[in-house]
Amino acid sequence: MVDNVIAVRGVSKAFAGVQALDTISLEIAPGEIHCLAGENGSGKSTLIKVISGVHAADEGTIELNGKEFSKLTPMEAISNGVQVIYQDFSVFPNLTVMENLALTAELAEHRTFVNWRRMRRIATEAIAKINVKIDLDAKVGQLSVAQKQLVAIARALMSNARLIIMDEPTTALTKREVDALFGIILDLKSRGIATLFVSHKLEEVFEISERFTIIRNGKHVITCLPEELDHKKFSFFMTGREFDDARFTPQIRATQPILETSRLSAHGAFSDVSLSLRPGEILGITGLLGSGRTELALALFGSLKSDSGEIRIDGKAVVLDSVRTAISHGIGYVPEDRLTEGLFLERSIGSNIVISEIDSFVSSLGVLEQDKADAEAQRWITDLRIATPDAQNAVSTLSGGNQQRIVLAKWLATKPRVLILNGPTVGVDIGSKHDIHRVLRELAAEGLAVIVISDDIPEVIQNCNRVLVMNAGRIVSELDPTQTSELELAALMSKDVQTLEGIS
Amino acid sequence: MRALPQKLVRSNEFYLFLVIVVLAIVIQARSGQFFTANNLVDIANAMVVPGIFAVGAFMVLVSGGIDVSFPALASLAVYATTRILVDAGYEGDLWLPFLIVMAIGAVLGSLNGWFASRFAVPVLIITLGTASVFSGIMQGALGSVQIPNIPPAMSEFGRATLFVATNPDSGLTSNMPMSFLLLVGVVVAAFVMLRYTTFGRGIYALGGDESAASRAGFNVRRMKFWLYVIVGVIASIAGLVRTSMMDQMHPTNLLGMELMVIAAVVLGGTAITGGTGTLTGAMLGTLLIVIVQNSMILVGVPTFWQGFALGVLIIVGTGISALQLTRARKRKTALI
Incomplete structure (x- = not known):
């Protein structure tokens, strides 16, 4: 087939003995929107780097415009119309939009002197190509993520691109921004420019992708049409594991709620929130960005002051005026992204687990009692079934899912009775996501009260026994997930409710 | 495009300029000596060497590095130049000293450049090392001693004046040195390079x-x-100017200037993390520090307070920009 934009044939690549890519093949037709999916470490990034000429393949060839390359250079890739938009966009935050757009062109023409008037003209043309409005004199560092992405796309289009590779393009975008991005991609398609999406999330690319290629451990798993995929198959192809999608059923022992709020309000954030939580429950709180879900969590953790209403713990009214008070009442809060950050990757598993309570292993002389700390770490490793032969190994030797367990262990080591997790699986790949969910269920079964704040609809439906929907600062609905479909929940989240006073 | 006045008010240089004006008025009010012809010329005179150094330090900072080797580099380059010429009994024109010192400066600079471009080590560490190497070569291998008689061309250049300013009250005179033109020339050349060449824009991009x-x-x-x-x-030019103006080669005279110069550039709004800053700011920062150094005597502040005042200036100056940075970040996170 000569009419492919790109044809990757049997490409292999190894780094220091590790086979990152194993005879991968991939073809993309002009104007096609193709999704490359795989878990972290599956070889997606390596494949992109081979296609863009950053890494030379050990074996196999890449055909661009009917020309075959065995050792592709970055310049050859670019001159044959391959452009990569990296996750960090590779923009210069300290320069203006105009310079960000025009510098590459000036460089490509090997100019010694820059001409600011010519640069403005080039930049204006580049922005016009994607039909958006951006202030050319604004510093790129001050733009929103979506605008930075537009700058990166506009820059990629300047050099007569025929294939645009986007690395996780929708991760940091709001729904509306994603729609705008898809609009641009469809526009590119109508001009015959192909797009290769790289992603590990089905939801974000399913509606636009025309074909999927899934790789796992450097090997090609399947190339198929979207009709042939659903969530379950997608997860299976990516991880090679079957996941039971059984829903969570709580084992509630106590009837007495451990945490209650009544008519809790914080000006400009949320109002009139009444909820109750019993040990053994997993309560989901969902809502769009800006619905007040995060603020509510912060109020329950004492880091945002509420104006009126009451918080009761074990039936007694308490004032959570600081994080310290909240912790002393047994409330633990895992902030957004903290499941992926917050680890000292090069330090041992044991010291990572005990770091947050290291003070309790210090003798009266101020010396760390290493054996006590080791025993505590070992206890968590056993409890959370962290797969490691030795607690002294560095965290970086663990798989992603096991790393997540260590973060959880770290928070659980502070012995909370209520654990609030904000976006527990944001940016986590499917396998690890399932692992985290399983741990949460196990913790609930042991009597912990869990609140999961998330806008990941399948996540809350599958893992919570009750779901509160927030919209414009209020709880608009309480649902039983067994009786609710994903579509219904989505509709409730985004329904136009009269805006709460004080929320703009 | 934003309106010019608004742009001006938001710029760091504008506030720095205000600080300089206020400082000048205070000194004037206390001593009556600031806005006198000879004091202004003295300040211009004192700015030449730190000003030229600042241009170099500025470019490195913008590119994302910190160079602390330039005084040692300049000292070695000028010492070697002077030694060669004095030993050869050179009596000719000025172009040869300049040519030699710039060539040596380029070679020494290329050593920094070679390390900086090959190894992923912070430039600060590299230049700390090369600074010691440079002064080691000068003091050890070349056995540096003071050279009292520098070649006549350099000596003449050091004495050359553009004009003489006289204080009408006290009758004191100050010479505007010819080398001030050199400062202007270096600044203009650097400006053109940074703004109108791909290389110059690349330095910003790099930072x-x-x-x-x-x-x-x-x-x-x-x-x-x-x-x-x-x-x-650039550093070697500054070194040659200093030696010419002092009319003798004093090997350790420049050493220790690096922090003052870097402070001046940072005070001028150049981000220590690289990428942002203007030459105007760097020059204003240098001017401020020179005024503090030169004029505190005018208001009767003992000289040992100079270090204190400089330190306060640096902390306040960098503190303000750090504050602006955290505020901007907060505004961003508040939206999430």
Whole structure:
């Protein structure tokens, strides 16, 4: 087939003995929107780097415009119309939009002197190509993520691109921004420019992708049409594991709620929130960005002051005026992204687990009692079934899912009775996501009260026994997930409710 | 495009300028001596050497590095030049001393450049090392001693004046040195390079995001190398000017200036993290520090308070920009 934009044939690549890519093949037709999916470490990034000429393949060839390359250079890739938009966009935050757009062109023409008037003209043309409005004199560092992405796309289009590779393009975008991005991609398609999406999330690319290629451990798993995929198959192809999608059923022992709020309000954030939580429950709180879900969590953790209403713990009214008070009442809060950050990757598993309570292993002389700390770490490793032969190994030797367990262990080591997790699986790949969910269920079964704040609809439906929907600062609905479909929940989240006073 | 006055008010240089004006008025009110012809010329005179150094330090800072070797580099380059010429009994024109010192400056700078472009070690560490090497070569291998008689061309250049300013009250006179033109020349050349060449814009790009710069097609290695060569040349010019103006080669005279110069550039709004800053700001920062050093005597402040005042200036100056940065970040996170 000569009419492919790109044809990757049997490409292999190894780094220091590790086979990152194993005879991968991939073809993309002009104007096609193709999704490359795989878990972290599956070889997606390596494949992109081979296609863009950053890494030379050990074996196999890449055909661009009917020309075959065995050792592709970055310049050859670019001159044959391959452009990569990296996750960090590779923009210069300290320069203006105009310079960000025009510098590459000036460089490509090997100019010694820059001409600011010519640069403005080039930049204006580049922005016009994607039909958006951006202030050319604004510093790129001050733009929103979506605008930075537009700058990166506009820059990629300047050099007569025929294939645009986007690395996780929708991760940091709001729904509306994603729609705008898809609009641009469809526009590119109508001009015959192909797009290769790289992603590990089905939801974000399913509606636009025309074909999927899934790789796992450097090997090609399947190339198929979207009709042939659903969530379950997608997860299976990516991880090679079957996941039971059984829903969570709580084992509630106590009837007495451990945490209650009544008519809790914080000006400009949320109002009139009444909820109750019993040990053994997993309560989901969902809502769009800006619905007040995060603020509510912060109020329950004492880091945002509420104006009126009451918080009761074990039936007694308490004032959570600081994080310290909240912790002393047994409330633990895992902030957004903290499941992926917050680890000292090069330090041992044991010291990572005990770091947050290291003070309790210090003798009266101020010396760390290493054996006590080791025993505590070992206890968590056993409890959370962290797969490691030795607690002294560095965290970086663990798989992603096991790393997540260590973060959880770290928070659980502070012995909370209520654990609030904000976006527990944001940016986590499917396998690890399932692992985290399983741990949460196990913790609930042991009597912990869990609140999961998330806008990941399948996540809350599958893992919570009750779901509160927030919209414009209020709880608009309480649902039983067994009786609710994903579509219904989505509709409730985004329904136009009269805006709460004080929320703009 | 934003309106010019608004842009001006938001700029760091504007506030720095205000600080200088206020300081000048205070000194004037206390001593009546600030706005006198000879004091202003004295300040201009004192600005020449730190000003030229500041241009080099500024370029390195913008590219994302910190160079602390330039005084040692300049000392070695000028010492070697003077030694060679004095030993040869050179009596000719000024072009030869300049040519030799710039050539040596380029070679020494290329050493910095070679390390900076080859190894992923912070430039600060590299230049700490090369600074010791340079002064070691000068003091050890070349056995540096004071050279009282410098070649006549340099001596003449050091004495050459543009005009003489006289204080009508006290009758004191001050000479506006010819070398001030050299400062102007270096600043203009650097300005043109930074603003109108791809190399210059590349230095900004490099300071903004190095990996983005190489993905955009800049040859980052080559750029770094040549940047340090240029900075070496600029530093060696400053060294030659200082030696000419002192009319003798004093090997350790320049050493220790690096922190004052870097402070001046940072005070002028150049981000220590690289990527942002203007030459105007760097020059205003230098001016401020020179005024503090020169004029505190006028208001009767003992000289040992100079260090204190400089320290306060640096903390306040960098503190304000750090504050602005955290505020901008907060505004961003508040939206999430």
